[in-house]
Amino acid sequence: MTTSSAPGKVYLFGEHAVVYGEPAVPCAIERRARVSVEPRDDHRVRVESDDLTLDGFTVEWGGPADEHHDVDVPSNLVEAATGYVDEALSQARDAIGDPEAGFDVTIESDIPLGGGLGSSAAVVVAAIDAAVRASGETIEPEELADRAYQAESTVQGGEASRADTYCSAMGGAVRVEGDDTRPIEAPELPLVIGYDGGAGDTGELVAGVRALKEEYGFAADTVETIGDLTREGEQLLAAADPDGDPGPVLLEELGDLMDFNHGLLSALGVSSRSLDRMVWTAREADATGAKLTGAGGGGCIVALDEGQATRRALEYSPGCDQTFRAELATEGVRAEE
Numbered sequence: 168m169t170t171s172s173a174p175g176k177v178y179l180f181g182e183h184a185v186v187y188g189e190p191a192v193p194c195a196i197e198r199r200a201r202v203s204v205e206p207r208d209d210h211r212v213r214v215e216s217d218d219l220t221l222d223g224f225t226v227e228w229g230g231p232a233d234e235h236h237d238v239d240v241p242s243n244l245v246e247a248a249t250g251y252v253d254e255a256l257s258q259a260r261d262a263i264g265d266p267e268a269g270f271d272v273t274i275e276s277d278i279p280l281g282g283g284l285g286s287s288a289a290v291v292v293a294a295i296d297a298a299v300r301a302s303g304e305t306i307e308p309e310e311l312a313d314r315a316y317q318a319e320s321t322v323q324g325g326e327a328s329r330a331d332t333y334c335s336a337m338g339g340a341v342r343v344e345g346d347d348t349r350p351i352e353a354p355e356l357p358l359v360i361g362y363d364g365g366a367g368d369t370g371e372l373v374a375g376v377r378a379l380k381e382e383y384g385f386a387a388d389t390v391e392t393i394g395d396l397t398r399e400g401e402q403l404l405a406a407a408d409p410d411g412d413p414g415p416v417l418l419e420e421l422g423d424l425m426d427f428n429h430g431l432l433s434a435l436g437v438s439s440r441s442l443d444r445m446v447w448t449a450r451e452a453d454a455t456g457a458k459l460t461g462a463g464g465g466g467c468i469v470a471l472d473e474g475q476a477t478r479r480a481l482e483y484s485p486g487c488d489q490t491f492r493a494e495l496a497t498e499g500v501r502a503e504e
């Protein structure tokens with residue numbers, strides 16, 4: 168068995184707008200997907216994941232040419248569950264130059280599925296890395312990030328940015344603007360996550376923003392404004408000491424921009440009652456700012472608070488299922504024992 172892990176992420180700024188070429192700043196967090204791969208003697212693929220909403224789910228299929236999945240659940244669920252892994256394995260086959268390679272794949276993940284913390288990107292990045300290494304080859308992080316992006320983009324019908332996959336492959340804080348991807352320096356921020364236990368459909372939410380943007384000029388302006396505030400946020404991070412304490416002034420300034428970013432995402436129709444409720448709970452506790460993270464529709468918010476007040480308030484908030492502090496993951500994809 169060859170195992171790789173890759174981290175999830177939160178967006179400090181810029182989700183959705185990044186799909187239209189505006190900059191975004193995601194940060195990798197210490198919640199990981201671990202994918203173990205064993206090459207097979209035949210051309211089939213077997214995927215086992217304990218974390219899918221389909222309980223105790225195992226599926227076996229004959230690789231890209233085989234539409235038939237040996238599993239007793241409706242086919243749309245199987246497609247949702249296997250689409251990312253299938254595309255990741257196609258990329259791995261291409262990287263190793265063996266179009267028919269078969270694999271046994273086991274996935275374990277602590278990243279809530281579809282909750283805005285980049286579960287799909289982490290699974291795709293770790294799966295490509297593990298499958299390539301299990302085949303006796305290696306892959307550089309930049310190529311891995313690019314292949315993971317191609318996989319996500321295919322599954323999401325061409326509507327994906329490079330942000331989630333690049334961040335998961337490289338770790339740390341990154342900046343993505345179109346095809347321009349780079350690591351940036353940032354101090355360790357006191358990130359608090361609130362999770363409503365739900366999920367949003369990334370493809371649907373992205374399509375909704377596109378439709379709004381095409382219909383209304385003010386929605387297009389909103390997307391550009393998210394880009395402007397992301398640039399402001401980047402400047403704040405660039406001016407800070409990456410090894411020092413962020414300090415109260417920086418946390419207030421970043422928090423204000425996060426609040427503003429949440430308002431704009433809400434205007435684009437991607438927030439939800441439970442996300443808004445968690446954002447307000449965080450703000451009314453001691454957070455300097457709070458916003459939804461990822462595609463929205465349900466899932467997670469991210470808030471800034473050095474103390475315990477936000478976590479405690481979220482714990483008692485009826486809309487919040489789980490709350491935790493997220494550490495910055497400085498390492499992206501990595502080989503596991």
Ligand SMILES: Nc1ncnc2c1ncn2[C@@H]1O[C@H](COP(=O)(O)OP(=O)(O)OP(=O)(O)O)[C@@H](O)[C@H]1O
Nearest residue numbers: 216218247248276281282283284285286287461462
């Ligand atoms: N543990 C897992 N095992 C297998 N597939 C997974 C796992 N976690 C996530 N996935 C795949 O990723 C999909 C969810 O990805 P999606 O992009 O909708 O959400 P996300 O990446 O968690 O959130 P966001 O894109 O908002 O950050 C699942 O439907 C499944 O196909």
Ligand SMILES: C[C@@](O)(CCO)CC(=O)[O-]
Nearest residue numbers: 182183326327328461462
């Ligand atoms: C909504 C979105 O911006 C982030 C999803 O985590 C989509 C993408 O960047 O591919």
